[in-house]
Amino acid sequence: MRCVGEKGEKSGSFFGRGRDWRTRVGVLQERLSDPAITSRACKPKEVQMTAYRFRVKFDPDPTSLWRDIVVGENRTVEEFQTAINRAVGLDHGHLWFVGTDEDYWNSEVKYECTEAFGETPNLGGFGFDEETYDASETTIGEMVRQLELEERDRLCYLYDYGDEWRFYAICTEIVGDESSDREPEVRKRKGDPIDQYGASNPRET
Structure with a gap:
């Protein structure tokens, strides 16, 4: 009632x-x-604001060919790699990985393309145990935390296990006013793109 x-x-x-x-x-x-x-x-819902600025340099000639790329921490390592290749004139048909410092094959941690992840043997020949991650499943933020990257620290990037196009990337800035979802974007550049199949790799000359 x-x-x-x-x-x-x-x-x-x-x-x-x-x-x-x-x-x-x-x-x-x-x-x-x-x-x-x-x-x-x-x-309102808080918007995450963390991005990273990398200066990506062509290892054989770092003063003549480089690109500044800003990428949000929520973007994947694979998206970052795609932006690098597009910016320097490389295609997307070969295996690749991102590693530590300028260690390349000697990197103790590698972020591999999906096709190579878990399938490629250690080609460095030094017998150490390495950690590998799928670059398509790993965000930039996760990589930064795993490697404890700080400003001025370096990554290496090797594209094409045959021709071995080598680049290294310096973390030049942690950007606090860019969205964490920022797609990789070239902000500054120097040098002409690589003629991938029209000229020999400088490492081989």
């Missing part, structure tokens, strides 16, 4: 028993004026 107050108001309500409509409006106004409540209700 429904209980009714003196003036026909429902009792036991959220506003308390026996309060008329003016009292209810007053309670609502009081609550809406409470900053603690309105800030929770109106607070």
Whole structure:
């Protein structure tokens, strides 16, 4: 059975028993004026803001060919690699990996293309145990944390296990005002793109 107050108001309500409509409006106004409540209700979703700026240099001639690339921490290592190749004139038909410092085949940690992940033997020949990750499943932020990268630290990038096009990337800036979802973008460049099949790799000359 429904209980009714003196003036026909429902009792036991959220506003308390026996309060008329003016009292209810007053309670609502009081609550809406409470900053603690309105800030929770109106607070927008926070946007993550962390990106990294890398200067990617062509190892055989680092002063003549380089690209500055900014990439959000939520983007994958594979997306970063795709941007590098597009920026320097390489195709996307060969195996590759990103490694530590300028260690290349001697890298103790490698972020491999999906086709090579878990399939490629250690070609460095030094017999150490290496950690490998799928570059398509690893974000830039995860890689940075795993390698404990800081500004001025380096990564290496090797493309094409036959011709071995070698690059290294210096982390020049941790950018706090770029979205974590920022797609890789070339911000600065020097040098003409590589003529991948029209000239020999400088490492081989």
